[in-house]
Amino acid sequence: MPSSADANRESRQAARPLEGVRVLDFSTLLPGPLATLLLAEAGAEVIKVERPGEGDEMRGYPPKAGAESLSFALLNRGKRSLALDLKAPENVRRLRSLVAETQVLVEQFRPGVMDRLGLGWAALSEVNPALVYCSITGYGQNGPRALEAGHDLNYLARTGLLALAAGADGAPVVPPGLIADIGGGSLPAVIDILLALRRAEATGEGCYLDVAMCDNLFAWQFWAQAQLAAGAGPPRPGGELLTGGSPRYQIYRTADGRFLAAAPLEQKFWEIFCRLIGLPEALRDDTKDPDATKRAVAEIIATQPAGHWQGLFAGKDACCALVRPLEAALEDPQFTALGQFAAELSCGRVTLPALPLPLAPALRAAPGTKESPALGEAWDLLEDG
Numbered sequence: 001m002p003s004s005a006d007a008n009r010e011s012r013q014a015a016r017p018l019e020g021v022r023v024l025d026f027s028t029l030l031p032g033p034l035a036t037l038l039l040a041e042a043g044a045e046v047i048k049v050e051r052p053g054e055g056d057e058m059r060g061y062p063p064k065a066g067a068e069s070l071s072f073a074l075l076n077r078g079k080r081s082l083a084l085d086l087k088a089p090e091n092v093r094r095l096r097s098l099v100a101e102t103q104v105l106v107e108q109f110r111p112g113v114m115d116r117l118g119l120g121w122a123a124l125s126e127v128n129p130a131l132v133y134c135s136i137t138g139y140g141q142n143g144p145r146a147l148e149a150g151h152d153l154n155y156l157a158r159t160g161l162l163a164l165a166a167g168a169d170g171a172p173v174v175p176p177g178l179i180a181d182i183g184g185g186s187l188p189a190v191i192d193i194l195l196a197l198r199r200a201e202a203t204g205e206g207c208y209l210d211v212a213m214c215d216n217l218f219a220w221q222f223w224a225q226a227q228l229a230a231g232a233g234p235p236r237p238g239g240e241l242l243t244g245g246s247p248r249y250q251i252y253r254t255a256d257g258r259f260l261a262a263a264p265l266e267q268k269f270w271e272i273f274c275r276l277i278g279l280p281e282a283l284r285d286d287t288k289d290p291d292a293t294k295r296a297v298a299e300i301i302a303t304q305p306a307g308h309w310q311g312l313f314a315g316k317d318a319c320c321a322l323v324r325p326l327e328a329a330l331e332d333p334q335f336t337a338l339g340q341f342a343a344e345l346s347c348g349r350v351t352l353p354a355l356p357l358p359l360a361p362a363l364r365a366a367p368g369t370k371e372s373p374a375l376g377e378a379w380d381l382l383e384d385g
Contacts, residue, residue, distance in 0.1 A: 016043025017363055021197070022101060024049060025079070026119075027108035028056045030178060031136050031185030031213065033075040036106055038190050041357055041364040044104070046079040047378055049095070055083060055375040065350035073347040073372040074355040078365070083376030092118045094382045099124050103200070104132045104193055110149075111141045121208045131206040132196040136185050140212030155180035155214040161221055166237030184216035241265075247286050247294040248273075251323065258306035259323040262297075273318040277301070342367035 021044040025036040033048075033056070040046040050056050058072040065073075084091040096119075099105065105124065107114050114120045114135075121133045138155055139145040156162040156179060157172075167173045192209045200206050218225070223242060224235040239245040248270055252260045264273040274284045277300050279293075286293040301309065306322050313320040330341065330353075339361070341353035346369050357364070 016365065018043035021045070021103045023047065023104040023106060024095070024098065024102050025106045026114070027106050027136060029058050029108075030075065030181045031189070032106050032108040033058070034182060034186040035134075035136070035189040035193070036079065037075055037077065037355070038186070038357055038359060039104070039193070040078045041359055043365070047098075047381060048076065048079050048081045048373060049086075050081055050083050050375060052083045052085055052376070055081070059375070065348040068348045068372075070347055070350070070352070073345055076372040077345050077354055078370040079373050080378040080381070081373035081375055082378050082381065086117050086119070089118075095119060096124065096127050098381060099127050099131065102128065102131065103197065104134065106134045106136065106189065106193075108136045111135075111137060111146050125206060125208075129206060130200045130204050132193055132200055132209065133206065134189055134193055134196075134209040134211060136189055136211045136213065138180075138212065139214050141210050145214075150214070152178045152180040152213075155184065155217060158214055159217040159221070160224070161217055164221070164224065164235060164237050164240075164243050166243075170237070172237070179220065180213045180217055183220060184213035185211060188216050246290055247297050250294060250297070252298050252301035254304065254306045254309060255302055256305035256307075260301055260306070260309050261321050261323055262301075263319045265319070269317055269319045272316060273320065276312055276316060276318055339367060344369040346371045 018039055021039070023036055023039055023044045023046045025032060025046050025048045027033055027036065028050075036044075036046045036048075048056065054060070056072060056076070058075065059069050061069045061071045063070050084095070086092065086095075107119075115122070121135075124133065125131055135141060137146070138150040139148060150158075153162070153174065156175065161179070162172045162175075165172050165175060189209070189211045192211060196207050196209060221235075224240075227233070227235050227240070235243065236245070237243050242249055244250060246265075247262075248265050249263050252262060254260055262273065264270045270286075271284075273279075277297065279297060279300065283289075283293045283296045309320070310322055329335065335341070335356075340356045343354035343365070344351050344367075345354045351369065354370070
């Protein structure tokens with residue numbers, strides 16, 4: 001018999017907050033599809049509108065399970081698909097009929113494309129005044145770069161964020177995560193959509209959301225902007241507290257060629273760190289000569305292998321962690337105990353963990369196995385389909 005706690009949990013999971021919300025998704029690749037995946041996990045019915053024949057470009061991206069892209073499958077789990085030529089007036093008419101029963105539309109074309117197709121905000125808001133219409137682009141709908149092509153790395157470069165990530169030779173390094181796509185696109189889009197839905201439910205009025213990935217990157221540099229405003233000079237790669245200028249926020253090489261990420265920023269953590277590694281007292285006040293302290297810490301960490309430091313810092317509030325590959329992180333008991341990888345994705349003959357998403361368990365689907373949509377399988381949703 002399930003406990004009362006289990007019953008309550010199942011009840012919460014059954015009543016997902018976006019049940020009854022329909023989302024038309026015209027986006028491709030990463031920013032829009034990840035945003036609509038979050039909405040789908042929270043209960044929304046997400047319908048991808050794709051090109052006939054090819055569909056979303058991500059369908060062709062490796063790695064693959066047979067003929068299916070695993071990347072596409074991870075980002076489109078649990079959605080449905082319509083394959084339509086948007087230049088055909090009959091298909092536009094069918095979509096407009098579908099919009100009348102849709103709460104959210106997400107698109108990722110360059111500015112003006114949806115208007116030319118007859119599917120822009122002005123046209124569709126007449127069909128459905130409560131529609132929340134979200135456009136995700138690099139530079140927004142207006143301004144001198146509105147029509148300029150770009151990708152994540154370009155947006156990081158434009159906003160100064162990439163300049164703060166320099167390697168040993170002073171050259172910026174390519175970040176391992178798609179910060180602009182996700183942090184500047186997907187997540188702001190979801191936040192704005194949810195806020196707009198709440199307003200639409202209260203007033204009956206939809207709205208247009210212009211999500212510019214590039215613009216949204218400035219929030220990631222709040223500390224750098226504060227430094228500029230204070231007249232302390234421009235932030236330097238490798239020279240500030242959070243860019244490698246401090247021994248308290250640094251990556252140190254161990255004796256066996258591995259790396260220790262040390263972040264004992266606060267004084268209480270710094271004192272524990274210094275005591276554990278045996279840093280000489282004269283160097284513990286790192287305000288006097290940060291570079292000297294940094295060199296001394298690096299020399300100490302380099303005397304012992306990673307296993308030694310892992311054991312030494314275990315259970316201590318020193319804010320230290322070994323750098324490790326993804327395959328090791330996937331087996332970490334911290335993540336597995338919380339059910340991060342409990343949901344599954346079926347892709348061809350392969351079953352794999354679904355993409356972990358930043359949604360509370362009470363607000364999303366219960367763990368289970370879902371598939372990504374076959375191209376064009378949702379014809380039944382269209383009038384005369």
